[in-house]
Amino acid sequence: MDTLDLETVYRQHSRQVLATLIRLLGEFDLAEEALQDAFAAAAQQWPEQGVPDNPLAWLIRCGQNRGIDQIRRRQTVRFHADELARTLEESDTPDLAESSLQDDQLRLIFTCCHPALAVDAQLALTLREVCGLTTEQVARALLQKPTTLAQKIVRAKRKIREAGIPYEVPDDKHLAERLGAVLHVVYLMFNEGYARTDGEGLIDASLTAEAIRLAELLATLLPNGEVFGLLALMGLQDARKAARVDEQGELVTLEEQDRTLWDRDEIRLGKSWLMRALGQAPAGPYTLQAAIAAAHADAPSFEETDWHDIVGLYDLLYQRSPTPVIALNRAVAVAMVEGPQAGVALLEGLSSDKAIQNYHLFHAALADLHRRAGHQERARVAYERALSLASQAQEKRFLQKRLFQLDGGGCQ
Amino acid sequence: MKYVALVYYREQIINDMTEQQWHDLNQECIRCVENLADKGKFLAGQALQPVDSATTLRVRDGEVLMSDGPFAETKEQLAGFYLLEARDLNEALQLASHIPPARLGSIEVRPVRDLPPKD
Structure with missing residues (x-):
């Protein structure tokens, strides 16, 4: 051999x-x-x-x-x-026995994603122990110093040992809650990779691929609706990867993306996971988000998207998890059905929330709706606020471009 | 009357100790407990694992919220303590989540540390 x-x-x-x-x-x-x-x-x-x-x-x-x-x-x-x-x-x-070995894999996953560990430690430990990346690979993938990351992993393992975190699959009573923590880590892993439009080519381990692989493993070990839902969501988002940045590496909004670049095979696969997820009612948050992503994937263009359907899905999602960010996305969808003013009214209703006031995408969405409604001055104020809050260089450039267009520097 | 004596120190002081200093301190603690017990003054007491092993939990709207690390909110004051017997951290957290003030403040859960054998 x-x-x-x-x-x-x-x-x-x-x-x-x-x-x-x-x-x-x-x-x-x-x-x-x-x-x-x-x-x-x-x-x-x-x-x-x-x-x-x-x-x-x-x-x-x-x-x-x-x-x-x-x-x-x-x-x-x-x-x-x-x-x-x-x-x-x-x-x-x-x-x-086969079943014991499968349980061991689940034990490892649930232990690495134990809620008594800090979320960033859960992510690092999962990448290291469950996905089998080296400490250096994990550090590069998470843009952290290898020494910092190594310490984090050592500390997490010590806590598992000293605090007595058991090596076991949670019982039925706690399974749903604990699975939520695991899926959170998987989606965090995916988003860490997905947001990295500039650097992933340089890394030998793709976090999006690791996240999908891990979710596939979970789907065989623990066939649960939300596991399928998350797989669908990640697949449908990943399918748009090639269209989300242009040749210069700048962000392209969903509205302006070239839909012929979307990966149709990945969309088909994502939708088949979605079908399996919807087979297990009631649909959870990941399944609902996947259904929204599927509605976008099916639309021939931004304008021809089934916005009624999407608003309905956001309503369900908001019932399940009433967070300001979901309300924000819902408002944007409502604006597509009822016009920008309706969206602005909903967003203004949210503005008393402190966290959302400091969220750059809230102001970017508000600016966009003002722009669509023809309120240039209000749009400018909101874009400027978004720009002052954004931290990613790519997002900043995108907002600057929008401001420039407001000044008549580009086509409407 | 019964009193609780709560022990605080900066862990760094301990981490900087030599093996011998740490050993001597532990032996001193053992003698202290014996001394108090002989006088019938020692009811219960435990050393704790380092703060790294702590988990803090809160119950809000019926939901158990957990975070890694010690309780560090200076606005809240220590109001009592429970010494729990649990199989592992999961059981300890589950038991602690039923402590009523978990709904009002925070419960820090930390394993006890056995003192080393007496010399």
């Missing part, structure tokens, strides 16, 4: 081996070391003795033995080590 094959085995099985070793050895760092040891042993033995019939089980057993050896060697915790090593050895036939 050549090295390439072992790499394939590593890609296919390393996360599964790790997830099970954490259960068997009871500790993240030890399991990671044991995983590396097991693959090192495979690199030595397999070329001579041939690939075992069940490489996964071989790797898990080998990793478990190496882990037990490691515990025995530990000097500092001598008084625990012998006892622990003995208990581990006594349970010498690890439970490697």
Whole structure:
């Protein structure tokens, strides 16, 4: 067997081996070391003795033995080590049934996305442990210093150990709530990648692809409507990737996007996930957002979009999660049905909310509606406010362009 | 009357200690507890794990909100404490979420630390 094959085995099985070793050895760092040891042993033995019939089980057993050896060697915790090593050895036939292995993968996911960990630590840990990225890859992908990120991961693992976060799949009573936290991390991962229109080509790991892969894994392990809904949402958004920036790397709004650039295969796939999601009523927030994205995907142009349908979906979404950001998006959709003034009235109703006052997209949306209504001066004030709040260079340039167009510098 | 004595220090002072200094401090604590217990004055007490292991929870509108880290709101004052027996952090958080003031303020949940064996 050549090295390439072992790499394939590593890609296919390393996360599964790790997830099970954490259960068997009871500790993240030890399991990671044991995983590396097991693959090192495979690199030595397999070329001579041939690939075992069940490489996964071989790797898990080998990793478990190496882990037990490691515990025995530990000097500092001598008084625990012998006892622990003995208990581990006594349970010498690890439970490697298909269903247990699947549960191990879920255990790993739910532990990394535990709400007692800070959200940014959940994201980093998930990318490192569940997706199998190196610390350097995670740091590059999240635009953080490798040392900062490494500390964050070390701290999160220490908290898991010291605070007693259990390695388990939540019971039915808490599953929905905890799944919400997992899906939040998956979508955060996707958005981190999706927002990075400038740099993703330079990174060897695409966060959008990792997020979709992770959601696909979840969909097989835990067939739940919102998991399908999130997969649909990410697929439908990802399908628009090629159209959201122009040749100069500037943002292109949904209205101005060249729809022939949208990936039709990805849209079809996204819609099939949406169908599965809608099969499990009631539709959750991700499913509803996916349905909105599907309505856009089906529209031949911005004007010919089924805005009535979209407003109805936003109504449902707002009932489920009444946040100012959803109200903002709903107002924009209402403006497409009833005219810009109706949208402006709804947005002004929101303006007492402090958080939304500091949200640049609120002012950008307001500016856009004023512009459509022909109120140039109000539009200018709102664009300027949006510009002062925006932090991304790309968004700033977009708002500056809009201001310039207001001054008659571009076509209406 | 019964009194609670709450122990505060900057963890950095502890982190800067040598192994020997830390060891000596722990032994001193063990003697202190023994001393109080001998006099019948010690009812209960525990050392805690570092603040890194803390989780803070609040209950608002029936929803349990969790955050990583210690409780750090100077406007709220310490009003009491519970010593809970729980299988793991999940159970501890679930039990803590039923403490009524969780709806009004915050509950910091932190595992206790066993003192090392006596020399």
